[in-house]
Amino acid sequence: MTSIALIEAAAKRLSGHARRTPLLSSPFLDEIAGRRVFVKAECLQHTGSFKFRGGWNAVSALVEAGPLSGVIAYSSGNHAQGVALAAKMHGIPAVIVMPADAPAIKIANTRALGAEVVTYDRAAEDRDALGARLAAERGLALVKPFDMAEVIAGQGTTGLEIAEQAAEAGVTEAVVLVPCGGGGLTSGIALALQARAPGMVVHPVEPEGFDDVARSQAAGERLRNERLSGSICDAIITPVTGDLTWPLLRDLCGPGLVVTEDEALRAMALAHDRLKIVLEPGGAVALAAALFRPGAGAVIAVASGGNVDRAMMIRALQG
Structure with missing residues (x-):
């Protein structure tokens, strides 16, 4: 189970290790949106995304529980790097299962952090099954990308910071929009804000064609994405939300929003x-x-993240 107590415990583990990322604003963005816009810049977190929070908290909890042969994770790149760095900092091996079509910079960075990378075909292979098999064969502890209490709690520390920083800016009521794949970040933030800033409502945001959370909320039951690839928003493409994240998304969040790839590129620029x-x-x-x-x-x-290939960034800037 995930609770505010676990998020607070995660904050203590992360203290001195994770960055307290800034809450940014710009009058130019306010003018475009027609309202005050704040941006929680988790792209400035270690490894370039919020995933370091959950990776550090989960690996730390595993190390505290007893000796480890190593850890294994599956990820399109951001969770991979978060777990790889956390494992390196704890002095234990890491094996990362990554889709072969993940951005080259994410694969290269994961290897550079000392992890062994095992690639798979996103459209034809089951990453969960592959990860479970490797974990059993090598005696590795699995750090799931979102459906794990310690990971959700680590991501939830982002929500604690949002509550504090928004209050410093005089904001106690707001809509909080969160990129959503499996739902670890979204549900963790929603849980934290329910306890620390109840005037804020979290809404998941997904790319067009991969909006299983928004559809699941509307249907009242967990639905899957029909496709597992084919979006430039690779960081938040998952088959379905998790057993732990879905009830939190269902019960704590407002309706999901869906944006196009062109809109994501415009936002990048x-x-x-x-x-x-x-x-x-x-x-x-x-x-x-x-x-x-x-x-x-x-x-x-x-x-939530800034690990982008140069070609994609150029595409966004050239518009």
Whole structure:
């Protein structure tokens, strides 16, 4: 089970290890959106995404529980890097199962952090089954990308910071938009804000064609994505939400929003021009929804990651 107590415990583990990323704003973005826009820049977190939070908390909890032969994780790249760095800092081996079509920079960075990378075909192979088999064969502890209490709690520390930083800016009521794949970040933030800033409502944001969370919320039951590839928003493409994350998304979040790839690219360019930060497509969908979907009152968009290939960044900037 995931609770505010676990998120607070995660915050203690992360203290001195994770960055307290800034909450940014720009009058130019406010003008586009027609309301106050704040951006939680998790692209400036270690390894370029929020995933270091969950990776560090989960690996730390496993190390505290007893001796480890190593850890294994499966990821399109951001969770991979978060777990790889956490394992390296704890002095234990890491094996990372990554889709062969993941951005080259994410694969290269994961290897550079000392992890062994095992690739698979996203459309034809089951990453969960592959990860479970390797874990059993090598005696490795599995660190799931989102459906794990310690991972959700680690991501939830982002919500604790949002509550504190928004209050410092005089904001106690806001819509909080979060890029959503499996739901670890979204559900963790929702749980944290329920306890620390109940005037804020979290909404998942997904790319067009991979909106299983929004569809699941509307249907009242967990639905799957029909496709497992084919989006530039690779960081938030998952088959289905998790057993732990789905009830939190269902019960704590407002309706999901969906944006197009073009809108994500436009948001990347605007983040670069107005905030001077680099976002990847999946990490920009919440900002895209904040800018290009109507709404009233303050909005806080989580910029969840910035691990983008140069070619994709150039595509965004050339528009």
